[in-house]
Amino acid sequence: MGEKQHIMIVEDSEITLYKLKAILIRLGYAVTAYDRPGTALEWLKEKNEIPDLIISDVVMPGMDGFAFIKQIRSDEKTKQIPVILLTSQTDLKDKVAGLEAGADDYLSKTVSPTELELRVKALLTRSQSENISLSQSASKTFTVFSLRGGVGTTSIAVNLSIAISQLLGIETCLWDMALSSSQCALMLNLKPKNTPVSLAEWPETAIEESLLRTMILDHETGIKLLPAPQFFEEADLINKQIIDLVWPPLQMIAPYIIVDAGNHFTDPVISILERSDAILLLLAPELASVNAAYQAVRIFEEMGFDRKKILPVVNEIFPRSSLTTEKIAEGLKMEIFAIIPFDTINFVRAINQGIPYLMLAPKSSVSTSISKMAYKLTAARKED
Ligand SMILES: Nc1ncnc2c1ncn2[C@@H]1O[C@H](COP(=O)(O)OP(=O)(O)O)[C@@H](O)[C@H]1O
Ligand SMILES: [Mg+2]
Numbered sequence: 120m121g122e123k124q125h126i127m128i129v130e131d132s133e134i135t136l137y138k139l140k141a142i143l144i145r146l147g148y149a150v151t152a153y154d155r156p157g158t159a160l161e162w163l164k165e166k167n168e169i170p171d172l173i174i175s176d177v178v179m180p181g182m183d184g185f186a187f188i189k190q191i192r193s194d195e196k197t198k199q200i201p202v203i204l205l206t207s208q209t210d211l212k213d214k215v216a217g218l219e220a221g222a223d224d225y226l227s228k229t230v231s232p233t234e235l236e237l238r239v240k241a242l243l244t245r246s247q248s249e250n251i252s253l254s255q256s257a258s259k260t261f262t263v264f265s266l267r268g269g270v271g272t273t274s275i276a277v278n279l280s281i282a283i284s285q286l287l288g289i290e291t292c293l294w295d296m297a298l299s300s301s302q303c304a305l306m307l308n309l310k311p312k313n314t315p316v317s318l319a320e321w322p323e324t325a326i327e328e329s330l331l332r333t334m335i336l337d338h339e340t341g342i343k344l345l346p347a348p349q350f351f352e353e354a355d356l357i358n359k360q361i362i363d364l365v366w367p368p369l370q371m372i373a374p375y376i377i378v379d380a381g382n383h384f385t386d387p388v389i390s391i392l393e394r395s396d397a398i399l400l401l402l403a404p405e406l407a408s409v410n411a412a413y414q415a416v417r418i419f420e421e422m423g424f425d426r427k428k429i430l431p432v433v434n435e436i437f438p439r440s441s442l443t444t445e446k447i448a449e450g451l452k453m454e455i456f457a458i459i460p461f462d463t464i465n466f467v468r469a470i471n472q473g474i475p476y477l478m479l480a481p482k483s484s485v486s487t488s489i490s491k492m493a494y495k496l497t498a499a500r501k502e503d
Contacts, residue, residue: 123149124243127170129159129187130205131179135228139174142232143239155180156187163197167285167490171243173202174226177213185220192221195498196286201242258292258370261496262378262395264388266411270403271434273297274466275459275489276379277306278477279399282486282493283375284341285477292335292373294345296388297381298354301347308473309336311346318364319356328368335372340478343373362387366394375497384418393422397496399456400431402447404440409450416451430456432492437461457492460484 126143130136131154143150151170153159156179163169173191177184184204191197201223206213217225223242226235263276280293295303304311313334318326336344345365348354369376378395380388392398398419402412412431419429431453433444438461448455462485469476477486 123147124171125149125151125168126239127159127173128152129156129173129175129179129184130154131176132228135176135205139235142235146236146239148239156182156184160187160190163191163194167282168288169197169200171200171246172239173200174205175202176205177217178207185216188217188220188222196494199246201246203238203242258374258376259497260376260378260391260395261397261399262380262392263399263401264380264392264415265382265401265408266384266415267402267408268300268382269436270401270408271436271459272381272401273302273306273379274476275399275401275432275434276377277303277475278486278489279493280342280375280377281340281475281477282490283377283497286490286493287375287497289375290341290343290373291375291377292343292345292369294369294376294378295347296357296391297379298347298357298385299351299381299383303344303379304336304346305473306470306475307336307338307342307344309338309344309346311336311349314346314348314353315361315365316348316353316356318361319358321360321364324364326364326368328371331365331368331372340475345369357387359386359390362390389422392419393424395428397428397430398424400429401434402431403436404433404442404444404447405437406442409442409447413451416453429453432457432459434459435461457488457495459488
């Protein structure tokens with residue numbers, strides 16, 4: 120995204136804060152400052168973004184620097200952020216306590232601008248190389264599916280990809296497999312050139328990552344789109360063999376893959392559902408849709424899918440519903456993973472302007488629910 124790297128400073132002494140801020144801003148970093156750990160933690164909880172680095176004082180009102188770091192380390196969302204502790208004197212006892220709490224480095228409050236620059240750069244490079252190794256391991260795949268059309272499968276897949284990308288500050292790949300009504304490119308205002316249909320009748324059993332990259336389109340939000348074939352007649356050409364060709368190199372493109380699997384049980388879709396880490400089963404709060412979801416769960420179980428990876432998501436595509444979430448959960452005999460509220464105005468605007476919903480109305484309750492879902496998915500699934 121080419122943005123400035125973001126450093127958060129937590130420091131109650133105005134003089135130290137002023138000095139650090141001046142140096143870091145001159146070095147080209149974006150800086151946010153807090154005089155209390157409590158307010159810094161609130162910011163970290165609420166925002167979709169996390170800073171690249173935190174510099175924190177030890178002695179502060181309300182909570183000391185050690186307790187502050189412990190809180191950061193205990194939250195899945197913030198635990199990876201490198202932290203530098205500021206000490207007034209080089210007290211060994213403080214250093215040990217800080218390291219035990221999870222600090223990455225120490226700096227004296229009297230640090231010189233040059234030393235500050237070196238230490239900050241060293242920590243930022245270290246945490247970036249850790250991010251790169253993340254993208255080289257196998258990706259997580261979340262597939263959005265429904266047996267019924269028009270319940271928001273594409274809307275959720277597109278905006279969930281953006282939400283994950285923003286939350287973790289990484290690239291995500293959106294794979295359009297809703298072949299009979301592919302609309303991801305339209306929602307993102309991107310024009311596909313090459314698509315996986317060019318792999319039909321491929322004579323070999325593997326393709327190069329560079330070939331797959333010729334099909335991928337970059338969007339300004341940090342997501343990458345692997346588009347569906349442009350013509351409806353080409354949909355049938357995307358078979359399971361193509362999925363097998365695409366799957367291995369796709370893992371190299373982004374650490375998270377979100378699939379819009381549309382609303383048909385075709386062989387290629389089933390082979391993606393089988394390999395997915397989670398299936399977001401989308402439904403609207405009305406009987407026909409709940410029944411379709413029930414049927415889908417039954418088929419997933421017959422196919423031997425782990426029930427834990429099926430996550431029902433209720434999307435309120437109309438203003439009022441007689442079906443409560445409790446009733447839906449009861450009917451499905453499953454817990455509802457997320458609820459997306461109703462908002463036609465911005466969905467229609469988003470489509471008409473070719474701007475993703477999450478960009479157009481980032482503060483709406485729909486965007487908040489999608490971001491929460493992104494958080495729940497990535498936090499819960501890092502463990503296994
Ligand atoms: N939460 C919502 N509130 C209001 N309208 C929605 C919501 N989610 C989706 N829509 C609208 O419902 C329609 C179908 O959405 P779409 O994502 O194309 O569904 P699908 O891919 O399942 O066919 C679109 O016009 C979309 O703007
Ligand atoms: Mg769709």
